[in-house]
Amino acid sequence: MTDRNGPGDLYDPRNGDEPIRLGRWEIDGEPSEPARTNEFAIYLVESGSGIFWADASTFPFGPGSLLCFVPYQHLRFVPEGRVRGQVVRFHANFLCVETFHAEVGCSGALFNDPYGPPSVELDDATKAEVAGLLDRLRREDARRDLAYGEAMLALLKVVLILATRIKASRAGACGPDAATAARHPILAELRALIEEHYRTIHSPAEYAKRLHVTPKTLGRLVREHFGTTPTDLIRSRILIHAKWQLLHTLKPVKEVAREVGFGDELYFSRLFKKATGYSPTFFRAFETEIRGGSNLSMSSAEAPILPPAESPDT
Structure with missing residues (x-):
């Protein structure tokens, strides 16, 4: 190939x-x-x-x-x-x-x-x-x-x-939260906090404060068990949400940016382009065109990242 x-x-x-x-x-x-x-x-x-x-x-x-x-x-x-x-x-x-x-x-x-x-x-x-x-x-x-x-x-x-x-x-039968906790109990708490607050809290220091650990300790745990940094972990969750909204809704980019806690649309667009290689506007327009608009017929709910409960402008 x-x-x-x-x-x-x-x-x-x-x-x-x-x-x-x-x-x-x-x-x-x-x-x-x-x-x-x-x-x-x-x-x-x-x-x-x-x-x-x-x-x-x-x-x-x-x-x-x-x-x-x-x-x-x-x-x-x-x-x-x-x-x-x-x-x-x-x-x-x-x-x-x-x-x-x-x-x-x-x-x-x-x-x-x-x-x-x-x-x-x-x-x-x-x-x-x-x-x-x-x-x-x-x-x-x-x-x-x-x-x-x-x-x-x-x-x-x-x-x-x-x-x-x-x-x-x-x-395991208890699901991904239990699997995360098995690596370290704090990580399950961190996961729950990020899922609840990623649209409004972007600071690793704030998550560390809520977990009663130092930012250095949180950074070490995330690096050891997730292979990344707290900043990039939070950013990844933000981008999953943003890509879903851009693909499956017609919300303006400015509104999607506000949804994930960015009042500055240009800053959000730069962040998105750095992560994907393309601007939010191009990403949405290109994918919608080559999919014939089929992406817009899907639910506009949040991007599913958990298993079911049973178990160019460049």
Whole structure:
């Protein structure tokens, strides 16, 4: 698979782009930064190890890691030697993760969870099963027999369901809050506070005060267990909300900025562009146009980041 470069990195069906792309993933010992795209991405690590950055968060990966990334995300891989694997990229026009969330809760387990690593560690049997499903996806894509698109969609859903089940089972029956608390009790309190106040409180020092710890202690805990800083953790939650509102409502950018606590629309726009590579205005207009407005038919409620309860202007 050859990555597209420059503005053309964005999937655009008007250019004949396919809504799903499959291929091999190889890094020969040097740091790698895949082109930023507007597609979801799933990387299956077959061999090799290293660390990766997803925006400002950093995590390790190794053989059997399934890495799950969201559109417009900045990625960087630093391998320890040679890394080999498979990658699938798909746009919401192929599978809308937010809609699929209602079925299996993958938005929050695999994608759009600022409180956990965007990865799942597969055992040997499941790794072989996922690799087999990806092979079948490639064969369907190559042959293009009758209803191949429906077959590919079904196969991709099975991959996501398997990964979601594994991650949910490891979170335990008590859910993600208990899993967060298991890492450190303060982190569960922090998660609850951020979910309640991210639209009005942006200061890590204020969260530290409410948790009765020093900002330095909070920073250390967040870095050790979430792979990021308190500032970037709060910012990630803000951006999940902002992207949802920009995609699924017609609220003016100024109103979306106010919703997440920014009275200065220009400051919010700079923050959004730094995080996604594009301005809020372009992000909304471009995605709405290439989706034919289908994104606006969805609920305008907050972006779902938790599993279900059962279980260019550039």
